[in-house]
Amino acid sequence: MRATATSPAQESGRKLRADAQRNYDKLVAVARDAFSEYGANASLDDIAKRAGVGPGTLYRHFPTRADLHLAVLQDWIADVQTEGDRILALEDPEQALDEWLRRYMGYKNFFRGLHVALLEVPGDNDQSALGECKGILTGISTRVIDRAKVAGLVRTDVEAKTVCQMVSGIAFLVDQSPAGTVDVDTQLGIIRAGIHPAA
Numbered sequence: 001m002r003a004t005a006t007s008p009a010q011e012s013g014r015k016l017r018a019d020a021q022r023n024y025d026k027l028v029a030v031a032r033d034a035f036s037e038y039g040a041n042a043s044l045d046d047i048a049k050r051a052g053v054g055p056g057t058l059y060r061h062f063p064t065r066a067d068l069h070l071a072v073l074q075d076w077i078a079d080v081q082t083e084g085d086r087i088l089a090l091e092d093p094e095q096a097l098d099e100w101l102r103r104y105m106g107y108k109n110f111f112r113g114l115h116v117a118l119l120e121v122p123g124d125n126d127q128s129a130l131g132e133c134k135g136i137l138t139g140i141s142t143r144v145i146d147r148a149k150v151a152g153l154v155r156t157d158v159e160a161k162t163v164c165q166m167v168s169g170i171a172f173l174v175d176q177s178p179a180g181t182v183d184v185d186t187q188l189g190i191i192r193a194g195i196h197p198a199a
Contacts, residue, residue, distance in 0.1 A: 024061050026051045028071045032111070035072060039113030040130075044068070066130065073133055076110045080133075084140035093144075093151040100144045101167055101188055104137060108171035138164065158195045166191050 016024060030051040034042040044065060048058040062068040083103055090096040108114060142160040149156055154163075170191075173182045 020061075023051070023053050023057055027053065027058055027061060027068070031068050032072045035069075035111035035113070037112070040069065040111065041065075041113065069130060070132070073110070076107065077133065077136060080107055080136050080140070084136075088140070088143055088147075093147045094153055096144055097148045097153060098188075098192070100141065101163075101191070102184075104141060104164065105167050105171045105174070105184065105188070107137060108168055109175055112175060152197060154195045155197050163191065163195060 048055045087096045145160040148154040170187050
């Protein structure tokens, strides 16, 4: 189910006029396509043009690029949280680890360039839209990997951050390579073997 994106006006308790809501929804839809096609730094002026509105309308709804990122990522955030809860509830910590690593990689490629933008977030306390997204991914990853450590599936000296960086590397290859040319299963298997405690 798609989450409903909200504008600054809506968050302050003010309901948008029907025409303003249509413009808002159109901008989010066009931005989602533009980010998928051109990456996280797609031209905002071009997004406004493709949505059939002026730049001023875009900036009234989305004062910063981060605001537009957050609106586009509403569905992403809802899905990550729901799927993270499902995976954390699995009885088998090994299944949870395997499923989460694959889902994590997929989430980093929600739109082209997202994984790179997330890597560029300056720190764990960053309050931007991408900072929020990175925090959600990091939080779930830490819980999944800590649980796997307790089960003896991951070396105690391995940090969740390190595992996430390695999986992000695969996401980068997938993003930059022709479709189907990256053997994701083999690469994830190598990571799993590398973080597993020695026999």
